[in-house]
Amino acid sequence: MNYPFWDIPFLGNGLVVAIIAIIHILISHLAIGGGAFLFVTELWSDRQPMGQKIRDWLHRYATYFLVYTTVFGAMTGVGIWFAIQLANPEATSLLIHQFVFAWATEWVMFLGELTTLYLYFYGWQKNSRSLQVFLAGAYFVIAWFSLFIINGILSFMLTPGAWQLAQPNIFHGFFNPGFVPSLILRTFVMFLIGGLFGIIVATKIRNDDEFKAKIINFSAKWVIPAAIIVPVMMLWYWSTLPANTVALIKGGAVGVAGGKLEIITRYFWLAVVSGFLIVFGTLFISFRPQAASTAGAIALFLIAQLGVMGAEFFREMARKPYVIYNVLYSNSLWKYHTDDQNYMQTAFLDNARWDPRPEPLSPQHGEWIFRLQCASCHTRNGYRSIAERTKDWTAEFGYRWFLDMDKTGIMPPFQGTNEDRAALSAYLVSLHGDTTTAQQILDQVEQAPADSIANQAAANDMIGKVKP
């Protein structure tokens, strides 16, 4: 909580990250799987009587591929980086300081990918066959290594394993429990997406049904096996997830959490269902290739985009309440600070510091606490709306609920004094018209100490019924 918070109304800054990331992930997987597709198709064309015809088609694939991946892929990749700096500087700083040379090595791969792709594409007419095959292969290998590196950092955030902040060991962090399953999962996803892109470009073939069928069937061989293997890999990946996450997804929906985490389950199912739809869609297209239209193929690609969306929201939700599991909470509260009672009970704005010193117990006091402690996950009235989630609250209830909210498993502990809790609760209920002031809350609590135990019990009971 050392940084200013980028307060975007309605969307919330987390959703800005998510939107850019979801677009990027599909393209970045295409950038690698498409590389494999180029390489294998080059080799395949050499064994086919109509090799030149296949390569002419492949040039078209390569053109779309080049523009799509270098413009949208590269820029959304940088975009994620821009967005996470804004949405969570504390976590970004930790990741950068721990993995700077991993990222720098990934950058070398990135430079290599681009340059080999340009040499391959612009040298199309004049390069020898063996050089073209080598360039396509080199592109794929280099691109896959960039996945290898970023996968270490991404899986670290959810399953940091033996890594510790006090004695950081980068190899523990990088080769964390989620590393291998996640790498293999992503590798199959990228073959799938490379093949789907092939189907789209194949539908552009006009007046040559036989050739179109040949290319579509070739591309479908990339999609179907991968789409069947991906769910199996997901189960393996599942087995590496933190126990808390698994509990939340499985029975958690009813048991621990009173229905509050149905969202995470929904995202998981979205990913699974998209996988099935892709298998059926691709089978359908490969049985009737001559009827395959570009619009239909793009629809399949968009289903893959939905699947990616499900998987990414799942990954993000699975980390809750952390941004780096067991190290840093989503609102930039450090885990090690939560063991320090002095820190936890210091006035919140003395720790957070990025506030214009509002008058204690004023509405502004509550608003600044909300902005700097809550708004990284909740907007006031939009995405994960706090007004919606607190609509049944009384001001006093909120005051009590904050004390134990971390018991929900999806909220971090509250950092601050009694005055802070009162000010925040007064601010939240004011969003739906309750005019109770922070001072009134404190007075009420003081007047009814005996009752407060019953209230506390009621609050505990409510914990499970509140949506994240």
Place this chain on the structure above:
Amino acid sequence: MILELLHQPAILIAMLPVMPPLDPLGYPVPPWILQAISYLTLSLHLLAMNFTVGGIMLLLWTYFRKKPGHEGIAYFFGSSLPLGVSYIITLGIPPLLILQVLYGQMFYSSSVLMGSFWIQVIPLLIIAYSLLYYHKFSRAKRPGLQWAVVALALPIFFYIEFIFVNNLTLVMTPEHWLDIYAAHPGGGVLTHGEPTVHPRYLLFIGGAFAAAGLAVIWRGAFLIKWGFQTIGRKSQAFGFRVMLITPVLWIAAAIGLYFARPANIAEMLQARAVVVLLVIAIIGGIAAAVFAFLSIGKQKMIFPLLASLSLFAVVACMVIFRDLVRLHQLKPYFDMSAVPVQPQWGMFAIFMSALVTGVVLLVMLSIRVFPNLASQARERLAKMIPG
């Protein structure tokens, strides 16, 4: 315990409550190594940016002044500008990464303060980049409004550069942060009253003419080598004239910089390193002009090469000067030498081996492919220009 020490809100920063503490992991290697990598890659990034922005301006110029020989220059830029953008992005990554390691707590803060502008860089660059690709692939088929496509991209690049200059000056003025944030928690502030913003911006833009002009000189040298004497020479003379715009703008920017903060500049000039940089930059600038002039009419690649190296030296001096100014201005709040180093030599070695291997591989592959690209260009030219 190092962790606790670093998280004390106020070791270095007693004067300024908003300055975030250092990252708990400290620096991964001594900072001079990171600075050196950053100086190298940032200079290359700026040259790619100058080439692209200058190229867009020259491309537009050729659309409006249709002289013989200009089609070739238009074709050259039309083909190469998307690649320019690609390398702007790629070469921009290491300096941005290192900026976050060395100056993270300042850079993240300033980025959030102008967050709503900072994030615009992404969609805008996607649009501008797409426009340049659209131009490249459609100019032959649909020649109609191609100038408008290019003309749309230009203000986008100017605007993005302005956003960068503002963020990197806001990094240096933490004393204004709290007021800005309290007034605009949504990150809705672009300019913040820093007097050096406009001269710095002019320094950025000014280099565009030198880099794009030099690219045209290179092109001319190849044309002459391939036997197209006349247009090659014309191309080089044009490139040289374009390059001369840069010193005019840079001198204006230097004067502007001085008047924006005369006391600070005078103070900076006390430092010997600054004077050395200034001398190298001036000599480099003159050398670039002389070598560019010597290139005209010759097929020898040595003169354009020397001119390019000289221009690189000038830009590198500016990059280093900028870093020194930043360190100087942040002195009350931040001392780089006080940041603990928790060495990651193993990772650094992996990075360096990957870099060396990668660069060697790419150079070898380029040597194999370039003759093919050149012969393709030559055949195309032979069709366009008889004799």
